[in-house]
Every structure is written in C-alpha cells, then in structure tokens.
Amino acid sequence: MDPFSLISILLFGIFAGCLGAMLGLGGGVLMIIFFILVLNLPAHQAVALSLLAVIASSSMGGSVYLKDKITNVKLAMVLETCTVTGAVAGAILALILPSLFTEIVLGIVIFFAAFMMFKSPRSEKIVPPEAGSRLVLGGFYDALTKCDVLYTPVRMRLGLFASLLAGSISGIAGIGGGVVMVPIMNLVMKVPIKAAAGTSNFMVGVTAAASAFIYLTGGFVDPYAAVPTVLGIMLGAYAGTRIMVRVESITIKRLLGVVLILFGIILFFKAGGLLSW
Amino acid sequence: MVSVETILSWVLRAGVLSSAALMTVGFLSEIPLIWAGIVVLALTPLLRVVIAGLTFLSKGEWIFFVIALYVISVLVIGIFL
Numbered sequence: 560m561d562p563f564s565l566i567s568i569l570l571f572g573i574f575a576g577c578l579g580a581m582l583g584l585g586g587g588v589l590m591i592i593f594f595i596l597v598l599n600l601p602a603h604q605a606v607a608l609s610l611l612a613v614i615a616s617s618s619m620g621g622s623v624y625l626k627d628k629i630t631n632v633k634l635a636m637v638l639e640t641c642t643v644t645g646a647v648a649g650a651i652l653a654l655i656l657p658s659l660f661t662e663i664v665l666g667i668v669i670f671f672a673a674f675m676m677f678k679s680p681r682s683e684k685i686v687p688p689e690a691g692s693r694l695v696l697g698g699f700y701d702a703l704t705k706c707d708v709l710y711t712p713v714r715m716r717l718g719l720f721a722s723l724l725a726g727s728i729s730g731i732a733g734i735g736g737g738v739v740m741v742p743i744m745n746l747v748m749k750v751p752i753k754a755a756a757g758t759s760n761f762m763v764g765v766t767a768a769a770s771a772f773i774y775l776t777g778g779f780v781d782p783y784a785a786v787p788t789v790l791g792i793m794l795g796a797y798a799g800t801r802i803m804v805r806v807e808s809i810t811i812k813r814l815l816g817v818v819l820i821l822f823g824i825i826l827f828f829k830a831g832g833l834l835s836w
Numbered sequence: 837m838v839s840v841e842t843i844l845s846w847v848l849r850a851g852v853l854s855s856a857a858l859m860t861v862g863f864l865s866e867i868p869l870i871w872a873g874i875v876v877l878a879l880t881p882l883l884r885v886v887i888a889g890l891t892f893l894s895k896g897e898w899i900f901f902v903i904a905l906y907v908i909s910v911l912v913i914g915i916f917l
Contacts, residue, residue, distance in 0.1 A: 625845035
C-alpha cells in the first residue's frame, strides 16, 4: 500500500473515530465506506479492517466513558448476550455470501442508520429509576446541563430481540452494530442519548471481536493498512469522547445522517454495477 | 473499593495502548509485531468480559457473572469456528 493511502487512512480514521465515539457507533460503517469507495478494497477486506477499527474505537472510547460513568455496564452485559450470539452467526453467513450481497446489506444498514438519526427527537423523555427494572439502573453526570441524570431502561424483551438482530447485521456487514443499538436504546428503551452512545460504544467492541476472529483466521486483514486504521481511530475516539460530553448530539447526528444517505446511494450504485473504479 | 467501571476502564486502556505500541513498532521494524498488536487488540474485549465477570463474582452479583460466562463462551466459539 502506498504512503498516500496510509496517510489518508490515518486521517480518515481520526474523523471516523471521533464521530463514531461521539455517537456510539464505533466508526466501522464510515471506515468500510472509505475502504470500499476511496481505496477500492474488496468488501471482505474492508470489513475485516473496519472490525479492528471498531474494537479500537470501543476500547479507547469505552475507557473514557467508563471513567466518566456514562456507560451502563450492567445494561451492556445483558444486551451483549444477544448481540454476540447474532454476530457469530452473521459472520459465518457473510463468509459464504458473495461481496455483492455484503454491499447491498451495508447499503440497507446505512439507510436505516440515517433514517434513525433524522427521526431522533430533540428532547428526551427519561424514565425515572422507580418506574422500571432495578437490575440495570443507570445514572451519570451531564457536563453540558451540569446535573445528574438518573434513568431506567424499559421494554427489555424488545431490546433483547432487537439486540439479536443488531448482532446478526453486524456480523454480516462487519460493523459493531452501534447504528442499530443506539437508536434501540434511545428510542425503544428510553435510555438517554449520551448513556446510549456510551453504552453502545462499550458494547460494539465485543460484538466486533466476535466477528473479527473469523475474518482474521480467514486471512482478510492487510497488516500495513491495519496500523493507520487503528492509530487513527484511537486518536479520533479519544477526541470524540471529550467532545460528546460537552455538546448536544442532535446536530451532529443529523449531519451524519446526510452523509450516510449519500454514501448509501453510492454504495447501491456500485453494487448494481452503475459505478466502478 | 474500586468500582467495576474503573477496573474495566483500566483494562480497555491498557489493551488498546499496548496494541497501538506493538503495531507502531512493528510497522517500523518487523511485521510479526503488527500481528501481535492486532491479536492483543482483538483479545482486549474478550479480556474485558472476563475481568467484568470476575469483578461481579467478587461482588456476589451472580446474575452478571453468569451473563459474562455466556458471552465469553460465545466469543470462544466464534474464535474456533
């Protein structure tokens, strides 16, 4: 791989890691788009590198969110039972399916993520701790509003089922599943968006790891491309966590929604053979 | 007593930073070090689940210990499939 490509991976990794950590997505989707559309890597190779990116983003971002108590560890562990199960099944399926199918699935995931970002309400209805399950109660200090936010997730069964689907999608598409998990936690389970992003960010690493070993043993990782990917994502994720606690996520989410729609259209065109490079 | 969040924060940070160090040195010298960094990175979430399980066990929170065991089992199955 030439020096220009390596530097471009590093720089885009910083951008993707920052947005990924801020929104709890891990940055995997953005990295896949970059690898396929800009560097023209085969889909399976792009997916393998993006899984490493998600693990790096999740580990770096997760370490900061845990320290800030934004991550709900117990909720994450309960939902992980479903996401990892789905991820392993999905990753096996993805290796059997052709690249074309993976690109179409990616396109669908990207459109779904964009739709959910636009659908996010500006104000949040938080369920107080006494109204739901005590097993996974959560609370954190919001640095923007300067107050403690106490909440309890609701609709746990629906959340678990959705987590299973999110895990399967992440296994097939090679992403951490954050694009599905953040909207589910926030819109369905009524977890505040910052806690949802922090918890999702924590979870996506495990989901990605479940799929990553399958891609690693399959020989899809380019080690020289992996270095700038991991370093860039790591730096960006740290910056993203510092920004997230100080800003409202709604504006950034909608901006990312626009970018994802554009990338999704391009990806469908490429899968359909209307674009090639 | 140190909280589970603090312990897991240390684990994740140690994993990702040591992986980054190995990969950077490997990029400048030998390719096996890059692979070592990649393996350390991929194992970090697994280690995080193990440590979480042990921490919950030490606190007597059996439900979360069992959950951690299940997640580890699925991850191990994923590795060997």
